[in-house]
Amino acid sequence: MATIELTIRDDEGNIILSSHKRIYELNIGKGDSDTIEGAVEQFRHKALKDIHKDLLSNSQEEFVARIKKKDSPATAKHR
Numbered sequence: 001m002a003t004i005e006l007t008i009r010d011d012e013g014n015i016i017l018s019s020h021k022r023i024y025e026l027n028i029g030k031g032d033s034d035t036i037e038g039a040v041e042q043f044r045h046k047a048l049k050d051i052h053k054d055l056l057s058n059s060q061e062e063f064v065a066r067i068k069k070k071d072s073p074a075t076a077k078h079r
Contacts, residue, residue: 001026006024008051016055024046024047
């Protein structure tokens, strides 16, 4: 069995959602091309769905943080 570990980083190189360590197992069996193709296809489907979810979640967290910072009392004093 093979494993793949994905790390998502932002533009500054910071790990996004580091608490969500993503490790995927690929059941490649005897290693014939059909089994490997199937395992890679399953990995791709699962990993892309997880990446999409993680990126959207990170974007939402950043948006909420910007709104809270914008509406904080310290910011309001400077308006």
